[in-house]
Amino acid sequence: RGCGPRSAGGSASCAGCASGWRPSWRGGDTAEQEEDGERERDEAACGARQPSAAEPARGDAGDAEDEDGARGLRERLAAELARGDSGDADEEDEDDDEEEEEGSLGFPAELPPLPARSALSAAEILRYSRQLVLPELGVRGQLRLARSSVLVVGCGGLGCPLAQYLAAAGVGRLGLVDHDVVETSNLQRQVLHGEARRGRPKARSAAAALRRLNSAVQYVPYRGALRPRSALRLVRQYDIVADCSDNVPTRYLVSDACVLAGKPLVSGSALRLEGQLAVYNYRGGPCYRCLFPRPPPPDTVTNCADGGVLGAVTGIIGCLQALEVLKIASGMGSSLSGYMLMFDALEGRFRNIKLRPRKADCAVCGDSPSVTCLQDYEAFCGSCATDKCRALQLLPGADRVSVQQYKALLDARVPHVLLDVRPPVEAEICRLPHALHIPLRSLQDRDQESLQRLQNRIGEEKQRTDDQTPLPVYVVCKLGNDSQKAVKILQELPAEEFGSVVAKDIKGGLMAWATKIDSTFPQY
Amino acid sequence: MAAPVSLQVEFGGGAELLFDGVKKHQVTLPCQPEPWDIRNLLKWIKQNMLKERPELFLQGESVRPGILVLINEADWELMGELDYKLQDQDNVLFISTLHGG
Numbered sequence: 001r002g003c004g005p006r007s008a009g010g011s012a013s014c015a016g017c018a019s020g021w022r023p024s025w026r027g028g029d030t031a032e033q034e035e036d037g038e039r040e041r042d043e044a045a046c047g048a049r050q051p052s053a054a055e056p057a058r059g060d061a062g063d064a065e066d067e068d069g070a071r072g073l074r075e076r077l078a079a080e081l082a083r084g085d086s087g088d089a090d091e092e093d094e095d096d097d098e099e100e101e102e103g104s105l106g107f108p109a110e111l112p113p114l115p116a117r118s119a120l121s122a123a124e125i126l127r128y129s130r131q132l133v134l135p136e137l138g139v140r141g142q143l144r145l146a147r148s149s150v151l152v153v154g155c156g157g158l159g160c161p162l163a164q165y166l167a168a169a170g171v172g173r174l175g176l177v178d179h180d181v182v183e184t185s186n187l188q189r190q191v192l193h194g195e196a197r198r199g200r201p202k203a204r205s206a207a208a209a210l211r212r213l214n215s216a217v218q219y220v221p222y223r224g225a226l227r228p229r230s231a232l233r234l235v236r237q238y239d240i241v242a243d244c245s246d247n248v249p250t251r252y253l254v255s256d257a258c259v260l261a262g263k264p265l266v267s268g269s270a271l272r273l274e275g276q277l278a279v280y281n282y283r284g285g286p287c288y289r290c291l292f293p294r295p296p297p298p299d300t301v302t303n304c305a306d307g308g309v310l311g312a313v314t315g316i317i318g319c320l321q322a323l324e325v326l327k328i329a330s331g332m333g334s335s336l337s338g339y340m341l342m343f344d345a346l347e348g349r350f351r352n353i354k355l356r357p358r359k360a361d362c363a364v365c366g367d368s369p370s371v372t373c374l375q376d377y378e379a380f381c382g383s384c385a386t387d388k389c390r391a392l393q394l395l396p397g398a399d400r401v402s403v404q405q406y407k408a409l410l411d412a413r414v415p416h417v418l419l420d421v422r423p424p425v426e427a428e429i430c431r432l433p434h435a436l437h438i439p440l441r442s443l444q445d446r447d448q449e450s451l452q453r454l455q456n457r458i459g460e461e462k463q464r465t466d467d468q469t470p471l472p473v474y475v476v477c478k479l480g481n482d483s484q485k486a487v488k489i490l491q492e493l494p495a496e497e498f499g500s501v502v503a504k505d506i507k508g509g510l511m512a513w514a515t516k517i518d519s520t521f522p523q524y
Numbered sequence: 525m526a527a528p529v530s531l532q533v534e535f536g537g538g539a540e541l542l543f544d545g546v547k548k549h550q551v552t553l554p555c556q557p558e559p560w561d562i563r564n565l566l567k568w569i570k571q572n573m574l575k576e577r578p579e580l581f582l583q584g585e586s587v588r589p590g591i592l593v594l595i596n597e598a599d600w601e602l603m604g605e606l607d608y609k610l611q612d613q614d615n616v617l618f619i620s621t622l623h624g625g
């Protein structure tokens with residue numbers, strides 16, 4: 001199957017690849033980039049596995065205007081037959097089809113440009129009539145939308161509403177990037193994914209939902225994280241990029257890739273009850289690095305899992321992002337270049353902040369840039385591009401116990417204090433009944449009333465012991481990060497007041513307790 | 525001798541959590557020999573408003589990376605950054621950038 005060693009640049013390096021292989025994106029979301037799936041991709045591109053006639057024909061790419069109309073029609077007919085329905089596919093069946101094909105198809109080496117269009121069909125005129133009569137858009141704007149491709153980085157709280165409105169409005173092609181699978185805690189804000197999609201890749205789930213909304217749009221799901229080695233090649237294939245990601249390294253990666261590829265970036269973010277929106281690298285305006293030349297210290301960054309977020313807030317920001325994308329794509333132009341729109345949901349207030357212009361000394365878009373290719377952004381930011389590895393290691397192993405070890409201590413009725421240091425709002429959600437609750441913040445502030453409660457509880461427990469050995473204080477939080485910080489504080493408490501104690505944290509926190517010890521304990 | 529300066533100091537994007545969760549603060553800076561600038565305001569905030577963990581807000585004599593400073597709703601870069609001379613009734617907003625989605 002050899003095409004020889006693959007080049008660093010990607011898959012289209014073999015002369016033999018070009019012939020015979022039909023890009024599988026035509027089949028909608030059959031084209032898929034698996035995480036770290038370059039091998040599969042290369043095999044597909046090299047013709048190691050030729051798609052059969054039926055495969056690309058799962059066909060909902062809606063290419064009625066395809067220059068090869070007869071083949072398109074044949075393929076779509078085959079697809080309808082293969083699906084055993086006449087277009088109104090039950091959503092579960094559709095998903096099952098996708099599941100069967102998972103991992104079997106390669107990555108589209110290069111997406112062909114969307115065809116230029118000179119007129120709308122009668123069906124399109126009817127479908128888009130409410131926006132066609134807007135003089136700011138009109139037929140000309142609609143035709144531009146149909147030729148536009150948008151890369152959506154992140155199919156979560158922002159990406160779902162963004163992609164939904166872009167698909168409904170009739171953009172030509174949507175690339176959908178997400179490394180994650182749908183989880184129950186996503187459903188509150190990631191409104192394209194239904195209950196039945198839990199456990200399925202988000203990129204694929206989004207494509208399936210969007211296809212039901214507008215089958216004329218081409219959807220290209222990429223199941224995998226955007227990575228420095230592939231980001232530039234991907235971004236170059238799209239006209240506009242929407243950053244709907246949830247972490248700092250990805251924000252720098254997307255921004256740098258957009259500068260290097262010369263693409264406008266519509267960037268949204270949301271947390272708690274606030275949101276922010278900006279358009280970068282557009283018509284001479286600043287890029288993300290112009291604003292933020294240095295990344296924030298990792299311990300100052302809060303994600304949605306820890307800080308919380310309301311779905312209506314991500315929805316508002318995602319819709320605003322969609323609006324700016326539509327304005328850019330249709331030729332109206334964005335009014336937000338050089339501005340940041342900030343939304344405070346509690347106050348019901350928007351602010352439009354005037355930003356600095358492009359910086360001549362910017363590391364990537366400046367006059368003599370030092371960043372000329374994509375870097376290791378996780379190292380640059382000191383944090384992970386996925387939120388799966390947030391575990392801190394502040395304490396030596398001897399100062400930590402597993403949930404299993406703690407369960408054994410509990411069963412053996414060993415005298416101890418269990419200290420829960422989560423914020424009050426989380427303790428209200430669920431708690432272990434025997435735990436003493438003192439938020440980490442109160443410990444950090446050395447709150448006297450809280451320390452007194454701790455001292456009292458330690459005194460009570462000590463009456464059950466011989467008072468010779470130090471009393472163990474086990475500290476627990478949600479995931480085992482804050483508990484380590486609390487242990488460090490407890491280790492500095494004066495022994496004359498608190499007596500002899502030894503503080504340890506419970507690794508993985510209450511979520512580990514829920515998954516490994518007590519499955520009835522709520523996860524959140 | 526510069527007259528006292530009254531400001532509205534605001535925090536957002538989570539930065540308010542370092543200030544008891546309060547977003548809007550009416551601040552009156554006392555008389556002092558030199559005019560008040562942002563550099564001095566940051567020192568004053570550290571001494572008078574920021575009780576714990578100043579490293580989550582400040583770095584050196586400036587704000588930490590990831591906090592945008594806005595003076596009367598404009599990026600402080602446009603206004604002279606640390607050297608901006610505060611005027612009575614100015615609005616100074618410190619916004620922590622959000623990354624969630």
Ligand SMILES: [Zn+2]
Nearest residue numbers: 287290362365
């Ligand atoms: Zn720049």
